[in-house]
Amino acid sequence: MKSSKVFLSLGSNLGDRNKNLSKCIEYLREISKIEKISSIYETKPFRVKIKQDDFLNLVVKIVYKKSPKDLLENISIIEQSLGRLRSNRRNEPREIDIDILFFENLIINEKDLIIPHPRFSERLFVLNPMNEIEPDLKDPLSKKTIKELLVDAQNSSN
Numbered sequence: 001m002k003s004s005k006v007f008l009s010l011g012s013n014l015g016d017r018n019k020n021l022s023k024c025i026e027y028l029r030e031i032s033k034i035e036k037i038s039s040i041y042e043t044k045p046f047r048v049k050i051k052q053d054d055f056l057n058l059v060v061k062i063v064y065k066k067s068p069k070d071l072l073e074n075i076s077i078i079e080q081s082l083g084r085l086r087s088n089r090r091n092e093p094r095e096i097d098i099d100i101l102f103f104e105n106l107i108i109n110e111k112d113l114i115i116p117h118p119r120f121s122e123r124l125f126v127l128n129p130m131n132e133i134e135p136d137l138k139d140p141l142s143k144k145t146i147k148e149l150l151v152d153a154q155n156s157s158n
Helices: 017-031 068-081 124-133 146-157
Strands: 004-012 033-037 041-043 055-064 097-103 108-110 113-115
Touching: 004 017, 004 124, 017 033, 017 055, 017 068, 041 124, 055 124, 068 097, 068 113, 097 113, 097 124, 124 146
Parallel strands: none
Antiparallel strands: 004 055, 004 097, 033 055, 041 055, 108 113
């Protein structure tokens, strides 16, 4: 399989957040080539009902040699290795959360895998770090650049 450029969002708001992100990046280095890592952004939890600590978020650009499904399986293993327990409740505090934002220009809409990530364009904690490392990347659905999507999201959050 050919190498694919992939963008992942990493977030942590439980335990030693910086260490969780660092360990996650170490694990990602074992399964991919890391090309770029954004700065870390500290953000309030997004749409949560219970009080929880702020998130540390960043975006990583990797080169991956296998399929999107394979990456999803590896992500699940990494999350479990770092202590993440999946429950049916959304937006719970977590040691690590890894989302596939983009996998080349693929558009995938399956039960367990949606690419591009379905809510990335409304999340400043994704768009800010994405804009830092790849502002001219085009979303294959909207055909807008990350830079344009960031402006849209900033305008709608005001």
